Amino acid sequence: MSAVTADAIARLLARRGYRLTGPRRHLLEVMEGMGDHFAADDVLSAAPEVGRATVFRTLRLLQELGVVCQVVLDQGALAYRLAPEEHHHHLLCVECGAVQDFSSDALEAVFEDVQARTGYAVEAHRLEVYGRCPDCLARDGVPRDGPAPDGVARVGGSRAG
Amino acid sequence: MSAVTADAIARLLARRGYRLTGPRRHLLEVMEGMGDHFAADDVLSAAPEVGRATVFRTLRLLQELGVVCQVVLDQGALAYRLAPEEHHHHLLCVECGAVQDFSSDALEAVFEDVQARTGYAVEAHRLEVYGRCPDCLARDGVPRDGPAPDGVARVGGSRAG
DNA sequence: CCCGTACTGAGCCTGAGTCTCGATTGGGCT
DNA sequence: AGCCCAATCGAGACTCAGGCTCAGTACGGG
CATH class of the missing domain: 1.10.10.10 (Winged helix-like DNA-binding domain superfamily/Winged helix DNA-binding domain)
Incomplete structure (x- = not known):
């Protein structure tokens, strides 16, 4: 580990x-x-x-x-x-609580865009992604609309992030 | 507001x-x-x-x-x-504490990628971006290496996100 | 072996948020 | 207009995370 x-x-x-x-x-x-x-x-x-x-x-x-x-x-x-060692983000399973890392180059593009549009000098960030891990999905038989975490943006939608 | x-x-x-x-x-x-x-x-x-x-x-x-x-x-x-109303993320100035919203379509691509690579069913996320706002940059005369927030990924680099 | 600095642990303190419970109130119904 | 009950409220005690202080300890260089 x-x-x-x-x-x-x-x-x-x-x-x-x-x-x-x-x-x-x-x-x-x-x-x-x-x-x-x-x-x-x-x-x-x-x-x-x-x-x-x-x-x-x-x-x-x-x-x-x-x-x-x-x-x-x-x-x-x-x-x-x-x-x-490397830069990474977190992927959390909302069901079993597992956490794993992932990284993404596509994110850099997001920051450049933000920087260009807002004039901010971006220095750091924090990205947490919530979902269900393969194990939980298999165990549950792929539910379509489980309880989503509070105060956090749903993927399709609405607000807050 | x-x-x-x-x-x-x-x-x-x-x-x-x-x-x-x-x-x-x-x-x-x-x-x-x-x-x-x-x-x-x-x-x-x-x-x-x-x-x-x-x-x-x-x-x-x-x-x-x-x-x-x-x-x-x-x-x-x-x-x-x-x-x-709409889905958004936060952009915070580490100097004056200002917060503003932004949104990004590019993020969806990141999630699809993650989903494909990890097998997770992504449901929600949280993205906070830290930097310096135009006002603070102007006031400071664009410093090259200010104190960066702790426990948060720096843009160029290292770990944690 | 000595000394200064980094470090440690016990205990107290604060700030954030929760829980309980009796009192209050909003508003649909008559 | 008045009733009635569920939703809500407020006071205050409580919990829990984390910080601060301070006197004592332990390295590591000289």
């Missing part, structure tokens, strides 16, 4: 004057042992010997380094995920 | 068996009087005569109806915004 070895992370930290300490190493192991995404709370309870503040601090640090990334769940809650 | 009139909202509510009550009407006015986006807390303090629970309940209800939508700020915090 880990896209970055402990060694690489140690170097990443060192380059910025940080240290790869015991607690940090332990937290990384815990995160690798968790599923495709996890809440801060999951880490907290999976590593009770590490202090609360340390967990949050480490999570934030790893985020800065790009080792973990945030995932916006369908209801707007935040979760984390070990990040692959 | 409001894309939907009070009357239309009343009909929207009625159609689902809800009522357009005094507090709801008041909250809508307050929201229209606020900027391009607002936190739940802003509404709370701008409408002290309305109860806490009612504010949150109303916000949730309006979200269901599509009258307001969620905006994911660069750090992952949630804000709200009166939503235009």
